[in-house]
Amino acid sequence: MTGRIYLDHAATTPLSDEAQAAMLPWLKDGFGNPSSLHSEGRKAKDAIDRAREILSDKLGCLFAEVLFTSGGTEAANLAIIGAALMNQGGTRNRILLGASEHHCVINTADTLRALGYLVEFLPVDRDARVELNALEEALDETVLLVSCMHANNELGTINPVRQIANMAHKVGALLHTDAVQTFCAPGQNWKAADLDADLITVSAHKLYGPKGAGAIYIRAGIKLKPLLAGGGQEREMRGGTENVAAIAGFGEAVRQSPTNSVPHSNPRDVFVTDLLSHGAAQTVSSWDNVLTTHAHFRFPGIDAETMLIVLDRLGLSASSGAACSSGSIEPSHVLLAAGYTQEESRQGLRFSFGRSSTHEVATKAASIVVEALQQIRSAGSRLRTPN
Numbered sequence: 001m002t003g004r005i006y007l008d009h010a011a012t013t014p015l016s017d018e019a020q021a022a023m024l025p026w027l028k029d030g031f032g033n034p035s036s037l038h039s040e041g042r043k044a045k046d047a048i049d050r051a052r053e054i055l056s057d058k059l060g061c062l063f064a065e066v067l068f069t070s071g072g073t074e075a076a077n078l079a080i081i082g083a084a085l086m087n088q089g090g091t092r093n094r095i096l097l098g099a100s101e102h103h104c105v106i107n108t109a110d111t112l113r114a115l116g117y118l119v120e121f122l123p124v125d126r127d128a129r130v131e132l133n134a135l136e137e138a139l140d141e142t143v144l145l146v147s148c149m150h151a152n153n154e155l156g157t158i159n160p161v162r163q164i165a166n167m168a169h170k171v172g173a174l175l176h177t178d179a180v181q182t183f184c185a186p187g188q189n190w191k192a193a194d195l196d197a198d199l200i201t202v203s204a205h206k207l208y209g210p211k212g213a214g215a216i217y218i219r220a221g222i223k224l225k226p227l228l229a230g231g232g233q234e235r236e237m238r239g240g241t242e243n244v245a246a247i248a249g250f251g252e253a254v255r256q257s258p259t260n261s262v263p264h265s266n267p268r269d270v271f272v273t274d275l276l277s278h279g280a281a282q283t284v285s286s287w288d289n290v291l292t293t294h295a296h297f298r299f300p301g302i303d304a305e306t307m308l309i310v311l312d313r314l315g316l317s318a319s320s321g322a323a324c325s326s327g328s329i330e331p332s333h334v335l336l337a338a339g340y341t342q343e344e345s346r347q348g349l350r351f352s353f354g355r356s357s358t359h360e361v362a363t364k365a366a367s368i369v370v371e372a373l374q375q376i377r378s379a380g381s382r383l384r385t386p387n
């Protein structure tokens with residue numbers, strides 16, 4: 001096996017050939033504005049409608065319940081802030097956000113507070129799943145919305161969203177779920193009705209579609225205020241001329257996504273078994289109800305940044321949940337929320353598998369990680385040896 005190994009599919013995936021082919025016509029000859037009434041415009045509008053049809057089929061929802069956005073971030077902002085704007089000044093003045101949500105949810109808090117809402121972060125357990133007892137206690141008739149992600153992007157652990165939706169609905173609150181990591185993921189054949197969420201947000205570039213396209217499912221009857229004022233596109237919910245090519249590519253990527261197929265012997269499991277047999281790594285979450293594509297490890301005594309640099313030099317791309325800002329690595333907010341110390345929260349590494357991750361890739365990747373550990377340990381002991 002030659003070439004680099006890419007195990008960062010949870011960050012983004014390569015564009016599939018089929019999605020690329022679906023995009024090309026709309027980048028040049030099919031340049032019409034979908035809002036125009038002439039043939040060029042109508043053709044572009046048809047391309048968007050085809051994509052909407054595919055997404056609504058996949059979600060098992062109405063055509064009109066799917067709106068396109070510029071990605072998962074915008075979709076989550078529209079879900080949460082759009083609901084907050086719509087209900088501003090009402091008796092429901094509290095919004096509950098899971099403490100291990102993606103930053104596109106966590107960072108809505110300032111805007112929500114500026115709109116007059118009380119924002120509360122729901123505690124999560126050691127696997128970064130929302131604590132249901134704490135949710136139960138926090139829920140009452142003053143809660144407007146709960147936001148709880150389907151699967152955590154760092155750990156891959158899955159929340160019981162349907163149960164959470166039922167709890168929220170009992171007190172009349174809305175439930176938003178960020179399903180970016182699970183939509184079209186292997187073994188994830190859910191429909192909107194299975195989650196029972198009112199608002200579901202997804203993104204194209206995690207499923208072999210283009211970057212810059214996402215979508216929101218809005219259950220019929222629920223009203224949000226648009227974040228982008230404009231020409232009334234997307235049923236007056238999102239102003240701005242649509243990114244026709246990206247939406248067409250998104251639709252095709254969803255159409256091509258396998259309806260099931262978690263391989264009988266999953267390469268992720270081969271990687272995990274190989275790595276654990278070396279005893280140098282610790283798994284972070286339990287393996288129960290976790291996406292079959294994610295493996296999260298901590299390498300005690302070694303910070304994620306050092307590991308990532310050495311792995312990259314050895315030809316393996318992985319990632320840490322820790323954000324890098326102004327040259328210094330920040331601890332992962334997910335691991336911190338799950339109760340890890342500051343130091344431990346700097347040691348988490350995510351390996352995420354995709355279509356190119358064969359058994360051979362998994363075995364090679366595990367040997368590269370072991371090699372990286374040996375290099376770091378021997379460099380450390382050389383540094384400690386007195387001259």
Ligand code: PLP
Pocket residue numbers: 010011070071072073074102104149151152153178180181203204205212213214
């Ligand atoms: N939510 C989750 C769980 C994600 O993993 C990501 C991407 O990293 C996003 C939201 C943001 O999606 P996008 O990059 O399309 O804005």
